[in-house]
Amino acid sequence: MDAEPFAAERHAAAGRLAAVNAAVAAAARLAGRDAADIELIAVSKTWDAEAIAPLIAAGQRSFGENRVAEAAAKWPALQAATPGIRLHLVGQLQSNKAADAVALFDVIHSVDRPSLVTALARAMDTSGKRPACYIQVNIGAEDQKGGCAIAELPALLGAAAMLPIVGLMCVPPANTEAAPFFAMLAKLARDNGLAKLSMGMSADFETAVMLGATCVRVGSALFGAR
Numbered sequence: 001m002d003a004e005p006f007a008a009e010r011h012a013a014a015g016r017l018a019a020v021n022a023a024v025a026a027a028a029r030l031a032g033r034d035a036a037d038i039e040l041i042a043v044s045k046t047w048d049a050e051a052i053a054p055l056i057a058a059g060q061r062s063f064g065e066n067r068v069a070e071a072a073a074k075w076p077a078l079q080a081a082t083p084g085i086r087l088h089l090v091g092q093l094q095s096n097k098a099a100d101a102v103a104l105f106d107v108i109h110s111v112d113r114p115s116l117v118t119a120l121a122r123a124m125d126t127s128g129k130r131p132a133c134y135i136q137v138n139i140g141a142e143d144q145k146g147g148c149a150i151a152e153l154p155a156l157l158g159a160a161a162m163l164p165i166v167g168l169m170c171v172p173p174a175n176t177e178a179a180p181f182f183a184m185l186a187k188l189a190r191d192n193g194l195a196k197l198s199m200g201m202s203a204d205f206e207t208a209v210m211l212g213a214t215c216v217r218v219g220s221a222l223f224g225a226r
């Protein structure tokens with residue numbers, strides 16, 4: 001074998017990972033928070049195992065995907081090679097994929113309607129596996145976006161009482177200042193007694209950390225443009 005054919009890529013990926021971790025830590029410090037309370041999820045959607053491997057080699061263990069089928073095709077082999085990987089589903093989930101999602105993922109960030117709650121509860125009862133779940137809130141009230149309406153959140157939380165709901169997740173409107181939406185999600189979580197906040201992507205994760213994010217979902221800042 002050639003010596004280290006991918007050494008340059010591994011070096012670049014490790015550098016991007018270090019830069020994002022440093023930015024998370026700096027934002028946490030500014031907000032008087034402990035960086036250890038913030039989980040960086042590397043969103044690897046569209047990237048293949050070859051692109052993902054350097055981040056694993058650099059020590060990254062939490063990864064996010066937005067499609068169940070794509071994740072099922074590439075992650076089992078990577079997980080077999082490296083114990084301790086945490087897989088997060090960050091994309092919309094169809095009820096007929098609930099069992100596959102429960103089998104594959106450690107955390108599901110996109111619970112947003114009663115029919116999905118029912119499907120997930122059934123899949124968890126059948127499999128005995130109970131991935132932590134977030135309720136996704138359509139924080140900008142956008143027609144095209146997933147997430148439950150703010151007004152429907154209390155009812156959905158009530159309906160989801162049998163699921164291990166740990167917090168709230170949002171994707172704010174594009175090309176707008178995200179801070180007010182992050183602040184609103186933080187208030188909704190507080191009002192409903194939920195500890196965790198999944199918010200912040202490549203463009204705005206530092207703002208999210210300053211407003212209380214406990215996990216940030218970062219793709220392009222780690223992998224490059226999709």
Ligand SMILES: *Cc1c(COP(=O)(O)O)cnc(C)c1O
Binds near residue numbers: 045200201217219221
């Ligand atoms: C793709 C995606 C991300 C990561 O987006 P970047 O802008 O590439 O960091 C985060 N959250 C969700 C829900 C996504 O679909």
